Structures are given as C-alpha cells and as structure tokens.
Amino acid sequence: MKQFDPIRIRKTILQMAYSGSTVHIGCAFSIVELLAVLYRNHLHLDRNNPDWPARDYMVLSKGHGVMAQYACLNELGWISDDELACYFGNGTRLKGLADVHVPGVEVTSGTLGHGLSVGVGLALAAKRNRTDQLCYALVGDGELNEGTIWEAALFARQFKLDNLIVIIDVNGFQAMGRTDEVMALDDISAKFDAFGFETISIDGHDEEAIDAAYNQFRHAKNGRPKAIVARTIKGKGVSFMENDNVWHYTRLNAETFALATSELKGKE
Structure with a gap:
C-alpha cells in the first residue's frame, strides 16, 4: 500500500468533514497531491518525535485546508483514527x-x-543557526491578496532565504468567488520572479512534476527563495465538487457523502 496515497487522503478528508459536519472540502482536496508527495518523499522528519529540533518545517498558511494536512499526519501516526473521527467536535484539538x-x-x-511570515522567520532562524533545515510554506492564490504575503516575500529575498520553498495553490477560487473576479492576480510566476524568487510552474496534481520541483529546489542553494506555482482544481477528485465553489462552504449530507465516497472508491 502506497503511503500518502491521494485517494485514501481524500477519503479521510470526506470522513472528517462528514463526521464533523463542517466545510472547506474543496480547498483541502486541491492540495492533496502537493502534501502527499512532500510528506512521502521530502520532509525531513523523525516519525517518533514531531518536535524533533532538526526537522524541516511545513507551514500551512492557508489554514482552512487543514483537513488535508491532518490526513497526512494521521498516516504518520501523529493523529489517531479515533481523534480524526471526532474532528471539529467539542473538546477536540482538531479544529477547522x-x-x-x-x-x-x-x-x-x-x-x-x-503564515508565510512565520515561515520566513523559521527559515531565517535555520540560516542563522547554520542548519540544513528547509521551510515549506503553502499559501492559497486568494491569500495573495494580503499585503503581508508580499512583505514576507521582500524579506525572504533581502535575507537570501534559499531554504524557503513557497508553494502556491492556484485553484482559481477564494471564499467569495473566482480570484480573477475578486482581485485579479495576473501572472503569479512573474510576480514572484519580480520579488527575486526562483520560480517554477507545475500541474499541482501531477505527482511526478511535484516531486521533480521539490527535488530541484531542495538542492538549489543560490541565495534565492523559491516559489512553486501549482495549478490545481478546487474539489479535485470528486466530479460534482470540481471547480464548484459552493463546496467551500457546503456541508456533506448522507447522500453526497455516499456519492463522493463511492466515486473515490471507484478510482482505487
């Protein structure tokens, strides 16, 4: 069984969302492959100690996609199946x-x-401590509307944080609509290039392309922070959720949960 299998991760997300009667399914689905490949092949971790001081950092700046990360942490054994089953319940650590x-x-x-600003701080600390730690920071395209993103980008270039890898989930939507309609971003790669980043654009669901991008940037110690512009599909994996922004805030009922689960099982 392949660890961090995207289909299994999406099934786990569905189970969490249904048991917790909560939202943000589409934005979790769009980052599944980006996280799966990262956790499977690239993050330097100690499976027995989540707080291992020499670990690489994974900063999920688009925190509303957290179900995808929780599913990965479950595969590491850091979150139990029982805790996932109580997602978003009273008293749980697993919030939305x-x-x-x-x-x-x-x-x-x-x-x-x-989140990106915190990631920049972690990368700077690793530089000053002369460690080999990397910081991966995953942001959403709608999140690029925030000025703090670009302040962090300027800082990263000024301090030559080539141990910072920013992953941009470009699914074309944000909470209230299409990003092009809310606040057009135009060429995201060109923007990060202009801020001094080394930039690559990929299909954010192509595991081989994702793996190659992580490999390329992990070893590029050239004084430039990195940006992976990942083109994704919001709701990827379930046909009636794909590119339908209603699944940013829609909760599953028994019928839609069964339909979505059945569709994912058919892809195994």
Missing part, C-alpha cells in the same frame, strides 16, 4: 483551521496572510 497545538502543525493560521 490549522492549530499549533496539534503535533506536526507548525503555525496557527486561521487568519490568512500571516
């Missing part, structure tokens, strides 16, 4: 936004735009 109290979650990132 990324929370640093959960093992493996580096940043509390309910407010969009500030």
Whole structure:
C-alpha cells in the first residue's frame, strides 16, 4: 500500500468533514497531491518525535485546508483514527483551521496572510543557526491578496532565504468567488520572479512534476527563495465538487457523502 496515497487522503478528508459536519472540502482536496508527495518523499522528519529540533518545517498558511494536512499526519501516526473521527467536535484539538497545538502543525493560521511570515522567520532562524533545515510554506492564490504575503516575500529575498520553498495553490477560487473576479492576480510566476524568487510552474496534481520541483529546489542553494506555482482544481477528485465553489462552504449530507465516497472508491 502506497503511503500518502491521494485517494485514501481524500477519503479521510470526506470522513472528517462528514463526521464533523463542517466545510472547506474543496480547498483541502486541491492540495492533496502537493502534501502527499512532500510528506512521502521530502520532509525531513523523525516519525517518533514531531518536535524533533532538526526537522524541516511545513507551514500551512492557508489554514482552512487543514483537513488535508491532518490526513497526512494521521498516516504518520501523529493523529489517531479515533481523534480524526471526532474532528471539529467539542473538546477536540482538531479544529477547522490549522492549530499549533496539534503535533506536526507548525503555525496557527486561521487568519490568512500571516503564515508565510512565520515561515520566513523559521527559515531565517535555520540560516542563522547554520542548519540544513528547509521551510515549506503553502499559501492559497486568494491569500495573495494580503499585503503581508508580499512583505514576507521582500524579506525572504533581502535575507537570501534559499531554504524557503513557497508553494502556491492556484485553484482559481477564494471564499467569495473566482480570484480573477475578486482581485485579479495576473501572472503569479512573474510576480514572484519580480520579488527575486526562483520560480517554477507545475500541474499541482501531477505527482511526478511535484516531486521533480521539490527535488530541484531542495538542492538549489543560490541565495534565492523559491516559489512553486501549482495549478490545481478546487474539489479535485470528486466530479460534482470540481471547480464548484459552493463546496467551500457546503456541508456533506448522507447522500453526497455516499456519492463522493463511492466515486473515490471507484478510482482505487
């Protein structure tokens, strides 16, 4: 059985969303492959100690996609099946936004735009401590509306943080509509290039392309921070959710949960 299998991760997300009667399914689905490949092949971790001081950092700045990260942490054994079953319930640690109290979650990132700034700080600390640690920071395209993103980008270039890899989930939507209609971003790669980043654009669901991008940037110690512009599909994996922004805030009922689960099982 392949660890961090995208189909299994999506099934876990569905189970969490249904048991917790909660939202943000589409934006979790769009980042599944990006996280699966990262956790499977690239993050330098100690499976027995989530707080291992020499670990690479995974900062989920788009904290509303946290179900995808929780599913990965479950595969590491850092979150139990029983805890996932209580997702979003009273008294649980597993809230609907990324929370640093959960093992493996580096940043509390309910407010969009500030996670990348924390990631920049972690990367700078690793540089000053002369470690080989990398910081991966995953942001949403709608999140690029926030000025703090670009302040962090300027800082990263100024301090030559070539151990920072920013992953941009370009699914074309944000909470209230299409990004092009809310606040057009135009050429995201060109923007990061202009801020001094080394940039690559990929299909964010192509595991081989994702793996190659991580490999390329992991070893590129050239004084430039990195940006992976990943073109994705919001709701990827379930046909009636794909590119339908209603699944940003829609909850599953028994019928839609069964339909979505059946469709994923058919792809195994």
